[in-house]
Amino acid sequence: MLGKKTDPKELKEALFWERKNAWDHIPDPQMKHLENYMREYRSFLDLAKTERESVETAVEMLEKAGFSNIRTTKDTGKIYYNHHDRALAVFRQGKAPIQKDLRIIVAHVDSPRLDLKQYPLYEDEELAMLKTHYYGGIKKYQWVSRPMALHGVIAFPDGTVDSIVIGEAEDDPVFTVSDLLPHLAKKAQMGKKADEFIPAEKLNILFGGRPFTDDKEVKDRVKLHVLSLLNEAYGITEDDFISADLEIVPAGKARDVGLDRALIGAYGQDDRVCAFSALRAVTDTDDPDVSSLILLLDKEEIGSEGASGANTWIAELVLGYILARHGLDQSGVVRRLLANAQCLSADVNAAVHPDWKEVHELRNAAYINGGLTLSKFTGVRGKGGSNEAPAEYVAQLRDLFDRNNIVWRVAELGKTDEGGGGTIAKFMSYYCMKVIDAGVGVLDMHSPFEITSKADIWMMYRAFGAFLKS
Numbered sequence: 001m002l003g004k005k006t007d008p009k010e011l012k013e014a015l016f017w018e019r020k021n022a023w024d025h026i027p028d029p030q031m032k033h034l035e036n037y038m039r040e041y042r043s044f045l046d047l048a049k050t051e052r053e054s055v056e057t058a059v060e061m062l063e064k065a066g067f068s069n070i071r072t073t074k075d076t077g078k079i080y081y082n083h084h085d086r087a088l089a090v091f092r093q094g095k096a097p098i099q100k101d102l103r104i105i106v107a108h109v110d111s112p113r114l115d116l117k118q119y120p121l122y123e124d125e126e127l128a129m130l131k132t133h134y135y136g137g138i139k140k141y142q143w144v145s146r147p148m149a150l151h152g153v154i155a156f157p158d159g160t161v162d163s164i165v166i167g168e169a170e171d172d173p174v175f176t177v178s179d180l181l182p183h184l185a186k187k188a189q190m191g192k193k194a195d196e197f198i199p200a201e202k203l204n205i206l207f208g209g210r211p212f213t214d215d216k217e218v219k220d221r222v223k224l225h226v227l228s229l230l231n232e233a234y235g236i237t238e239d240d241f242i243s244a245d246l247e248i249v250p251a252g253k254a255r256d257v258g259l260d261r262a263l264i265g266a267y268g269q270d271d272r273v274c275a276f277s278a279l280r281a282v283t284d285t286d287d288p289d290v291s292s293l294i295l296l297l298d299k300e301e302i303g304s305e306g307a308s309g310a311n312t313w314i315a316e317l318v319l320g321y322i323l324a325r326h327g328l329d330q331s332g333v334v335r336r337l338l339a340n341a342q343c344l345s346a347d348v349n350a351a352v353h354p355d356w357k358e359v360h361e362l363r364n365a366a367y368i369n370g371g372l373t374l375s376k377f378t379g380v381r382g383k384g385g386s387n388e389a390p391a392e393y394v395a396q397l398r399d400l401f402d403r404n405n406i407v408w409r410v411a412e413l414g415k416t417d418e419g420g421g422g423t424i425a426k427f428m429s430y431y432c433m434k435v436i437d438a439g440v441g442v443l444d445m446h447s448p449f450e451i452t453s454k455a456d457i458w459m460m461y462r463a464f465g466a467f468l469k470s
């Protein structure tokens with residue numbers, strides 16, 4: 001209750017919710033830290049363009065911060081668990097008894113991209129080409145006529161696994177999906193719907209163009225050339241593509257965007273912006289009371305199915321390992337701990353686009369510079385397929401973030417019935433824990449160049465830290 005206020009201005013200030021710009025709430029002394037953090041975030045994005053590279057880069061960060069592999073240590077203070085090199089769990093023990101309470105932040109490290117097919121390589125019109133099968137929800141026309149890089153691994157029958165990155169070093173060649181020139185596109189493309197003018201089977205990679213030999217009796221001379229180069233460098237034959245996870249992603253580094261450098265533009269910020277912030281929060285938080293578990297998972301972009309995704313019992317598996325070391329390995333203890341846990345499902349939301357406001361419900365939308373974005377629920381058409389956070393949990397987080405001077409707001413993904421989408425939240429709610437979506441607004445989501453605000457990232461990082469400390 002406010003007591004009797006008659007000044008309408010005062011009353012309004014006390015009663016109305018007010019939109020904030022996160023930049024207005026970052027004190028000057030924090031700005032230097034913010035810029036350092038963003039530099040480190042950009043290098044993380046440059047190194048971690050696939051789920052495997054994200055796990056590898058995260059492990060390096062964690063080891064630098066004194067965390068050890070659960071397989072090589074008996075300790076449970078600061079550990080990580082690498083799941084098939086595609087997903088990662090990080091555990092940080094708090095001062096309170098381990099079985100009592102837990103804070104969980106879960107993010108995903110897979111992003112939309114073009115995967116190579118199993119028999120990708122062919123020659124057509126004396127050009128070497130690679131067939132792709134896109135992964136996740138993309139607007140296909142955004143992925144043509146731009147420099148692309150090849151990232152991934154090839155596993156050989158003798159048990160060895162080789163990593164490949166081509167297209168990121170300054171003097172590396174790059175690849176591209178070649179598009180049709182406007183002069184000839186009138187019938188073939190221009191009258192068609194946007195999701196039809198680049199059909200999936202035309203998302204083929206231009207991979208080479210020089211014959212191996214001038215002997216025209218030899219068929220597929222260009223294919224032979226690129227395959228011989230691959231063989232020289234990696235020892236592979238055409239069969240080896242079958243046991244490979246090879247991904248075509250946009251080439252190049254993350255960049256500051258805007259004359260004032262307010263924004264970051266890069267491939268794969270959905271959801272590596274949350275993954276990086278969760279990692280930094282768990283490594284930077286000193287002496288937490290409550291233990292924390294960070295899960296960086298794969299397969300979110302295709303529905304979280306699959307052995308490295310959220311729709312598995314990975315949380316039980318990891319906590320089972322840890323609790324067993326404390327003599328608490330009954331599944332009941334693990335499940336009770338998960339049911340009592342508080343979770344942030346750390347994922348991005350769609351920021352209002354100044355040119356496309358009509359798809360958002362502007363009162364309940366994410367904005368660039370809106371700070372941390374909380375989504376009480378996700379889903380489509382009447383909250384279908386979503387988890388909804390209970391009011392009590394939202395109230396508790398409101399209090400936590402306000403006390404820590406974190407700018408935050410709530411948002412839905414677009415207008416009701418306009419679209420929608422799901423996140424990992426519902427898979428975490430399977431364990432009966434409290435969970436809410438928390439992230440930042442993104443422009444150009446799922447494009448080769450996604451845009452975020454540094455002020456939002458900073459608020460999210462600080463919010464994650466406050467959450468793990470709470």
Ligand code: MN
Pocket residue numbers: 108270271300347348
């Ligand atoms: Mn996401």
Ligand code: MN
Pocket residue numbers: 270301446
């Ligand atoms: Mn996504």
